Amino acid sequence: MARETGLVPRPGILEISPYVGGEAKVAGTERPIRLASNESALGPSGKAMAAYRALTNEIHRYPDGNAQQLREALGQSHGLDPARIVCGAGSDELIALLLRCYAGPGDEVLYSRHGFLMYPINALAAGATPIAAPERELTTNVDALLARVNERTRVVFIANPNNPTGTYLGAQEVARLHAGLPPSVLLAIDAAYAEFVNRNDYEPGIALVDRAENVVMLRTFSKIYALAGLRLGWAYCPPAVADVLNRVRSPFNVSAAAQAAGVAAVEDVEALNQARAHNERWLPWFSERLAALGIPLIPSVANFVLARFPDDPLSNADSAFAFLQSRGILTRKMAAYGLPQHLRITIGTGPEMETVAAALAEFIPAR
Ligand SMILES: Cc1ncc(COP(=O)(O)O)c(C=O)c1O
Numbered sequence: 001m002a003r004e005t006g007l008v009p010r011p012g013i014l015e016i017s018p019y020v021g022g023e024a025k026v027a028g029t030e031r032p033i034r035l036a037s038n039e040s041a042l043g044p045s046g047k048a049m050a051a052y053r054a055l056t057n058e059i060h061r062y063p064d065g066n067a068q069q070l071r072e073a074l075g076q077s078h079g080l081d082p083a084r085i086v087c088g089a090g091s092d093e094l095i096a097l098l099l100r101c102y103a104g105p106g107d108e109v110l111y112s113r114h115g116f117l118m119y120p121i122n123a124l125a126a127g128a129t130p131i132a133a134p135e136r137e138l139t140t141n142v143d144a145l146l147a148r149v150n151e152r153t154r155v156v157f158i159a160n161p162n163n164p165t166g167t168y169l170g171a172q173e174v175a176r177l178h179a180g181l182p183p184s185v186l187l188a189i190d191a192a193y194a195e196f197v198n199r200n201d202y203e204p205g206i207a208l209v210d211r212a213e214n215v216v217m218l219r220t221f222s223k224i225y226a227l228a229g230l231r232l233g234w235a236y237c238p239p240a241v242a243d244v245l246n247r248v249r250s251p252f253n254v255s256a257a258a259q260a261a262g263v264a265a266v267e268d269v270e271a272l273n274q275a276r277a278h279n280e281r282w283l284p285w286f287s288e289r290l291a292a293l294g295i296p297l298i299p300s301v302a303n304f305v306l307a308r309f310p311d312d313p314l315s316n317a318d319s320a321f322a323f324l325q326s327r328g329i330l331t332r333k334m335a336a337y338g339l340p341q342h343l344r345i346t347i348g349t350g351p352e353m354e355t356v357a358a359a360l361a362e363f364i365p366a367r
Pocket of ligand 1: 116163
């Protein structure tokens with residue numbers, strides 16, 4: 001029988017507020033417009049779906065524990081050494097693994113105030129202390145991060161571009177951040193939305209990984225490749241970091257379905273370009289519509305926007321969320337990120353964006 005003092009999880013675990021994903025259902029609506037989780041508007045590559053289907057008769061087999069073909073396909077398409085690529089069940093798994101491997105009790109993990117929530121969650125899960133650095137205009141602030149580095153700092157995690165703000169740091173700023181870190185601190189650059197960015201000064205992190213021993217870049221198949229349901233991400237690492245991750249990850253952490261669909265998705269450059277072109281058309285279109293409605297937003301380089309609503313209860317973010325939901329439109333509330341006046345809205349299909357813009361136009365004058 002359990003004693004009164006029974007099971008106690010490791011320190012830090014009970015400080016975690018569980019991650020709450022975007023909602024997927026609206027009561028009474030069969031097909032809601034789902035703009036809450038930044039999944040690519042156009043859906044997966046037809047070739048990826050065919051590769052997934054073709055696996056049906058093989059699912060009694062274990063997957064390739066080394067994801068060899070997938071790592072080779074990634075190496076080929078990005079010009080990287082496959083030996084330095086480690087695949088994971090979503091980049092979420094790689095975030096958790098990195099923090100488990102490089103931070104623990106007594107250590108600090110630095111992240112940006114409105115950075116992706118999985119960084120502080122996984123820092124706490126590893127027993128470490130997450131430290132948030134303030135931002136400038138909802139943008140990662142290199143000076144604020146560097147000012148918080150001390151002898152306990154083990155990992156600095158940035159999302160570039162950042163979710164949920166949609167802002168980014170240029171390559172020079174990321175290099176300046178790295179230059180200010182001691183070699184004993186790992187800089188993890190989470191480039192989940194890299195493919196959407198069309199700015200000349202942006203670099204996802206590959207160049208920095210190539211010339212440093214303490215930088216890792218993370219990527220995902222959940223966003224532009226639209227394979228979120230299969231859970232697939234990858235890390236490009238210095239050889240020593242790849243070695244560490246390969247020791248700790250579970251031997252079959254990436255499913256056969258994810259590997260097969262991932263290979264086909266990487267090779268389907270046309271589908272990638274279409275998804276990119278779609279975002280390049282509808283991100284500015286939607287941003288302009290919001291601006292015309294008087295809804296302020298910070299310029300986004302990803303496939304979502306962070307819209308700020310007024311403070312008064314009739315027209316605030318909560319009532320905008322409820323109004324949109326009543327129209328079958330799902331967006332993401334941002335209170336968990338310390339941004340209660342904002343909603344994050346993913347760029348969906350053209351007709352979806354027209355519907356949301358029209359709904360917001362109704363919501364705004366009605367207030
Ligand atoms: C910045 C960032 N990193 C990582 C992830 C997690 O992606 P995955 O589905 O690969 O675990 C997300 C998903 O929202 C994200 O926004």
